[in-house]
Amino acid sequence: MNIENIVASKLSKHWGFIILFFVSSLVNAQNSLKTIVLNGDLLAKNLKVITNNTDPSKKLALKNFLKSADKIVKEGNLYSVMHKKQTPPSGDRHDYMSTGPYWWPDPSKPNGLPYIRRDGERNPEYFEITDSDEMDKVEDETETLALAYYFTKDERYAEFASKIIKTWFLDKETRQNPNLNFGQGIPGINTGRGIGLIETRELNRVIDAAILLQNSKSWSKENHEDLKKWFSAFLSWMIESPLGIDEADEHNNHGTYYDVQIISYALFTGQNDLAKKQVAVTKKRIESQLKSDGSQPHELERTTSWGYVNMNLMGFFHNARLAEHLNIDLWNYQTADGKNLQQCVDWMLPYLKKEKTWDYKQIKKMEYNETVNILKIAAKVYSNPAYDRLAKEIDEKNYHSDFGHLTF
16 A cells, blocks of 8 residues: 555545644643643644545645654654763763763863864764754654644554653663763863753653554553653752752753743643743743843843844744643733743844845854745744744745644
């Protein structure tokens, strides 16, 4: 049976309830799976469109998306902190480890130590420790497979997604210890820094994947509870450890994504009061990080300013989405002096429309894939179709991505 027939068969027999990226409010009454960052309402509508075959482009997107999932299953790669050749200072390879990506040997010193900072220039040595790269793959592949499972109810996808999660988080021989004591260390200066937490900023994707797997025979209630225990322990480390405390008061994207993680993990582990407390911190960050015109001065100081402006705004969008679970509206929240998230979107518009030239430092080519997602989300949240039209104009390829077709 060819792939088209397989997809058609799955579509005709098995439609569960899937998630939608970011947009609002209540999960479909028939869907008991409440995801953290992903949300089911509009994706459920897309699902209905595909099921009724009223938009062939979405059905084609699913067909292509399943090719990616099939490739992951066929290759059969599993990831673990135990794969790295280096041993952390603790002597335990179960501890996550990485080096600061923008730190380089000092050419004026015989041994290069201590390393010196070259912002925006990634040292290839960063990739010699495999933990960061493998964690990224865990996030990407579990999300893809979990979505594929919920679109098709094909147990192959759930089975392998479960294996990836168990290998990284649960299995005694391969699991990561729930800490980041040795994240983004700087040779000659330290063995780890609080800002290493930026490398775990997308673990909410694993949480959503696990939630989507709950109806699968490959992901048991015990597995799910064990994953909650891992994130509860990691959350405690973030709040109580010196490195976690250090990251909590960062004034730029690091602080924003610290909030993303605290709120995500708190929601997942049933600590809603803690999540609410952190949303209040996010409100303070809106006031401290943004200017009244919507610009983000801390991100504009960077050597790849465009990327950081987009990254930080997406972090605030994550927090706004998470706050919905607590019935808190960050999308329209306004500080006493009138600062709000929509202003950040509008501040970018003249540059996207080529009405202004980007005069801030930018040592790399400007990319727009994250910008497209920001605009698509803003179009729905703020009921402004002009954002969506602009997203299509600036990067039509990313606008029409398979993932975008299925999740927006």
